[in-house]
Amino acid sequence: MPGPLMGPLFSSPGMRQVWSDRGRLQALLDFEAGLARAEAKVGVIPQRAAEVVSRLCRAESFDVEAIGRAGAESGNLAIPLVARLTALVAAKDRGAAGYVHWGATSQDAIDTGLVLQIRQGLGALEEDADRLVRALVGLAGRHAATPMVGRTWLQHAVPITFGLKVAGWLQATLRRRGQLRRAGHAALVVQLGGAAGTLAALGEKGPAVARALAAELALDVPELPWHAHRDRLADLGTALGVLVGTLGKIARDVSLLAQTEVGEASEAAASGRGGSSSMPHKRNPVACAVALSAAARAPGLVATLLAAMPQEHERGLGGWHAEWETLPELFLLTSGALERLAAALGGLLVAPERMRSNLEMSLGLVMSESVGMALAPFLGREGAHALVETACRRSMEEGRHLRDVLGEDAGVGAHLGREALQRLFDPETQLRASERLVREVLARLEEED
Amino acid sequence: MPGPLMGPLFSSPGMRQVWSDRGRLQALLDFEAGLARAEAKVGVIPQRAAEVVSRLCRAESFDVEAIGRAGAESGNLAIPLVARLTALVAAKDRGAAGYVHWGATSQDAIDTGLVLQIRQGLGALEEDADRLVRALVGLAGRHAATPMVGRTWLQHAVPITFGLKVAGWLQATLRRRGQLRRAGHAALVVQLGGAAGTLAALGEKGPAVARALAAELALDVPELPWHAHRDRLADLGTALGVLVGTLGKIARDVSLLAQTEVGEASEAAASGRGGSSSMPHKRNPVACAVALSAAARAPGLVATLLAAMPQEHERGLGGWHAEWETLPELFLLTSGALERLAAALGGLLVAPERMRSNLEMSLGLVMSESVGMALAPFLGREGAHALVETACRRSMEEGRHLRDVLGEDAGVGAHLGREALQRLFDPETQLRASERLVREVLARLEEED
């Protein structure tokens, strides 16, 4: 959980709120209040007790530092929190104090509180993801037909359009948003099992209390308590991890496009943003750095959630605790990367003229595939490949356009006229194919809306 | 990819077949054959060429070692494979040779081949998962009412039934099987984009070829080629990782139950299985070790898939290559853990009498929660907790049953008669609650079938 110094770089303000110490306390208290109301509804505790408890469950009344210290002794936060809450209740209504946390165990409060925070976190991510999707839809539409060079292995390959690159980013973002929704929804279940997951302390009324609590908190009821089965949370963590990986892919591309030698796109310069303390001319791609650092960190955090899964028996030791900071960090990193990228792509400075000049810089080599395929029916696939490969080498060595080198080759002239050769170097087909793919992606998206 | 020495320990025979070198070559060849047939169907290459190519796409005709060495030079296996296939085709039909791999790029073959292997791998996992589910359903049913102690933090907590523990394993397995199906299904898409994902080399017929190829191979057509967008594969890898984490949880529990001092369950002893070279009396829980080692390894492999995601531009370098062995290893580990655990749980030796004696060994302390809750209305929750805590300490120090210690306490006697106290130490309520949960889980499962 990044503090005030690092927080603003690595996360969004909304998400920091969700996972703040105050936010965590309140989530635990929301569980306690919901439990009291649910138990009153089902007739397990007096209505009046539920009212008193419910009214006092406000994080402002609790001393974060003191609960942190006491929680370190007891091994979890719920024990000192319940003790403090009980004291507050007792001060108002002695009788009601006995009904605080009735029949529940610490992990019930901690896990359900976590689920409540997760729900808030998912809401915040949804908004940021939507902003990113809108930015990408806009870019893809505007640049559906903007020619640029496609690059493989960091080498010029064949012409594409910038819109096609953006459409790839867009589709991946949509897939990850969808999976995050699914994994998030599956994780929104209440935890209520009592000491060992049987809810036995509530007798026959256990299941009814669980249902009422879920209704109070607008969560689902799981088939069984899940104290030592953390697969839903791990699944959610991996959905965040894969989303961050996709954001890292987008940021990798943008940072490469923004290189001084490439210059095809750059993050909008805001006052003071991305400057350098020593070099007045620098414009650093800060959003890309934030997303790439999230992409470097998320895999390790996801691995932690998975490594923590084999928890002992009905409630484990160590594995459960390893989740406590790890899942929040994943949310924070994801939100930071999403928010930054959404802003950066919303204001991306695109340089179509640099795209075009870069496309042309390799003297026709990017069209070598087309030429090779045109010659293959005459020379065989391998013969054609070899001929073109030789011509490419000469073109690079002599700094002459591949078309001109090929134009002098008798082997080529025998099969392709001057005009045919000329046509092969027109990237129009490539670009049309790219544009069509972009248009289809956008059309399908519009239909779905 | 474990060799013959380690393979049998860490994977199932079927899964080793899927990911063998031979299996990988054949999958690449299935792509080439499917592509030729698809292109003939759409009219891009001659029907006769497609027939010749298709007939020669058999892995037996290829030298694995030689292709491995040549692939190391070129950076991928498709280049030497296509060269060798072209030579084979040329020997039969000179004209057809020019149409091998027509319009495709190496990654099209490698990725689609991978997807074909994934489909086989998913099929094998499905069978093993079904066997595990059946074993767990059987155990849960037979032991729905078998009392044992629930353990939290590796300490005795409260009574549960063994069936409840098994039902937890079962539900988690079902959830992970479901998620694996979803992620697996989403990954079963063809890869066909040509040099930079535009399919431009096939002109206007590109999309039709992609559809025909998908039909040939019974795969789905993606919205866009996905050469540098690996999120579907990463997602599938994480689904395997979370499943393995669940298997690790089950194995952790079984290995703890099998401890000499606990003795509540053990893997069936097969001749020669789990023996020790130095200690004739040992029965080592080998299946648990296999599953736990998979659970220790999967997180790192999943992290690799995530870390490899930010691939450069239209096709990256390094990230893509990092997947090549990692995803297969995840499949292999998952299958080894699943197969072993399915067998071990299918033949699990359960010792209800040890469960009962362990439950009784803590002199009634496991019922302390019930007593505390019974006294809370009279003494307040905290007062009751403190009274019982003191009695527990005395019980442990003096080696006397908690019921007897409490029976002498005037504070208790004032509120609870001898009979009421006796009843509180009857685990029946706990056990009934456990059993009910198990029955519900099994009933729901039967409905769904």
Add this chain to the structure above:
Amino acid sequence: MPGPLMGPLFSSPGMRQVWSDRGRLQALLDFEAGLARAEAKVGVIPQRAAEVVSRLCRAESFDVEAIGRAGAESGNLAIPLVARLTALVAAKDRGAAGYVHWGATSQDAIDTGLVLQIRQGLGALEEDADRLVRALVGLAGRHAATPMVGRTWLQHAVPITFGLKVAGWLQATLRRRGQLRRAGHAALVVQLGGAAGTLAALGEKGPAVARALAAELALDVPELPWHAHRDRLADLGTALGVLVGTLGKIARDVSLLAQTEVGEASEAAASGRGGSSSMPHKRNPVACAVALSAAARAPGLVATLLAAMPQEHERGLGGWHAEWETLPELFLLTSGALERLAAALGGLLVAPERMRSNLEMSLGLVMSESVGMALAPFLGREGAHALVETACRRSMEEGRHLRDVLGEDAGVGAHLGREALQRLFDPETQLRASERLVREVLARLEEED
């Protein structure tokens, strides 16, 4: 960086101080002050400017929240910090303001500041490690001859002494402390390179300034600036990771010994420590949980540091940022685990009588290796192994001591007399061997002191 709520559970107070936001600001300011003094000494800036700058480098004068927000815009904290420091200096001495941060780049300040924090962190860890070592030396000495059962695969194997187990923990702790010292020492180098690592802005005086700065801060001078070469930090992170793994091993053992059914050791109960909100009788091994959770989290954090290493050119983007929170978290987790375990092992409650009764519970089976080896000269190794294996099975099935079962076996009687057999079941040899190993370890340690 865990906040006040989680911090106390996962770290020690001293270490939280080191890595607090305030601590980080001060470390950056210590760099700026040291740089100014060094540059004055070498004659690059006026002495008076250095004095003013140096005097104003106090974290209390800076607004953490504001610097965090501004740093998020610029991409690092040094830019707003230097701006604020410059304003403070200008208010005192207009002329001096121009010499703040002279010739340095942001990363010089951030990295050197980090190194200063690392040095403090290493000091804190050293103390905790020493406490743990002392606790282990004490335990090993007291229990050098205390018999217990050795366990392999969680099964009873052969007799050992508790001291031997502790000596293993001790040796591993000593090895890790040594490696941490080495890696820590290697990382204590100043960072000063200016914009791209050439120190060119300081002209010919660059190297002299670097040496003077290092002297000011009592750090070493590296051969080259290391802006994009993070191997020393990664190495330090892995030394922390391997140490935490060792602490996890110790905690795993202690938590297993503390199981209700085993009962051979337990963490000392402090008032309120390790209690349960629902179960008055519970004593949870909180220190073990803290160490095991650190051991679950450290591998992912180490992986992050390694994954962040391939940083671009002279200063990268993303990789560098991924370290900022990760290395501090490793320090925090290590300190939490060390401090907790040192306390827990210092006050460990050892139960020799439970050790002895557990050793005896397996009816002599733990001596089966000795019997097998005694019979091998007569029956061959495999014949002896088979005979003893059968006897072990019968012993377990019939609940009779292995010695008695073997005593009835004619095949045994032919070679071993009653008394010889009796002697083989005396664990004395095993225990003497264990004790000797412990004594040697302790003697060697004393010599080294």
Add this chain to the structure above:
Amino acid sequence: MPGPLMGPLFSSPGMRQVWSDRGRLQALLDFEAGLARAEAKVGVIPQRAAEVVSRLCRAESFDVEAIGRAGAESGNLAIPLVARLTALVAAKDRGAAGYVHWGATSQDAIDTGLVLQIRQGLGALEEDADRLVRALVGLAGRHAATPMVGRTWLQHAVPITFGLKVAGWLQATLRRRGQLRRAGHAALVVQLGGAAGTLAALGEKGPAVARALAAELALDVPELPWHAHRDRLADLGTALGVLVGTLGKIARDVSLLAQTEVGEASEAAASGRGGSSSMPHKRNPVACAVALSAAARAPGLVATLLAAMPQEHERGLGGWHAEWETLPELFLLTSGALERLAAALGGLLVAPERMRSNLEMSLGLVMSESVGMALAPFLGREGAHALVETACRRSMEEGRHLRDVLGEDAGVGAHLGREALQRLFDPETQLRASERLVREVLARLEEED
């Protein structure tokens, strides 16, 4: 362990030999032979038995597949290996068969065998590292004064020399080679503890046998058996991981320099190397891809070794097994990356003219730091920074050289004459500073040799 298809891409031939199935069997057999000889020397078993055993310990006599299958049942390879060896010995000399593996446990053989393989692996890495070091020394010397632009955040920063970049790679490689030697040396210890690490089965002669075995195998004797303390291996794994991270850093830089738009360096084109199946003009940086994929995979593998450390009691289950394939994979990946990079850098094609033209492309902006510092004494640091920043923006917008823009600025003219301004744009100082650093690094290296 990559098979014949993937092996050649991801590892060197020598390293594949070391970790082959055959290599592993032989290492286990070397332990058995060494043990027999050691025990004969100490007088524990007959000399003749040792001779027979020793002579038969040849991997060729063993069926890898069969031992793999049997090992899967028993949970480790040593059990079937010892059984087969015993049968071979018995066929020669019935009496000797009883002394095979005398007093040892499976893990003694497996761990010591592993250590023997590690020693071979370290030798192979040492050679490859030396080749890389030589290549880098050569490059640094030849290009100590070759001007190029330094890049931070993937943006042009200030001038450096190519030699300085190479010297950074070199220093990091030397540091990692040193640390690998240290960690490797520490891991070369024999494992011999018998069933639970006490060596009790050998009575008073245990320690002498351990020393004799170590002498036979030329390994060190550890203070204690280390069956469940894996920190030395984890430490070695991390040393490999940090080395691979450094190789990844080098490969990242080279791949960025090799971009079509940058073109400052490229891997030498070998016949058939780095070609493309669809694009005849492509030269893919295959060595960089191999090193970058290793750098993407190593962090996860290191994390696995760390996660596997908390092994249970005297010998664990799961954690130990998780190492079996993981450490070899780290060796294989490291060797592949090292070998490829050594070759690629040995034959690196450097383009000084592209370096110079790229340096000049940013119209003097890379000298903005110098100008800012020259103006600071007159305008204050912030005033100067602001003035230069504005001039930089104008220079970029108008496509004019920064020197010319500044030349028109009255604020500049007041303090800097035309000639002084001209001098500030001479990168000579920067380049001299770079060159001096390179020369010092190389001189120091020569001294050490």
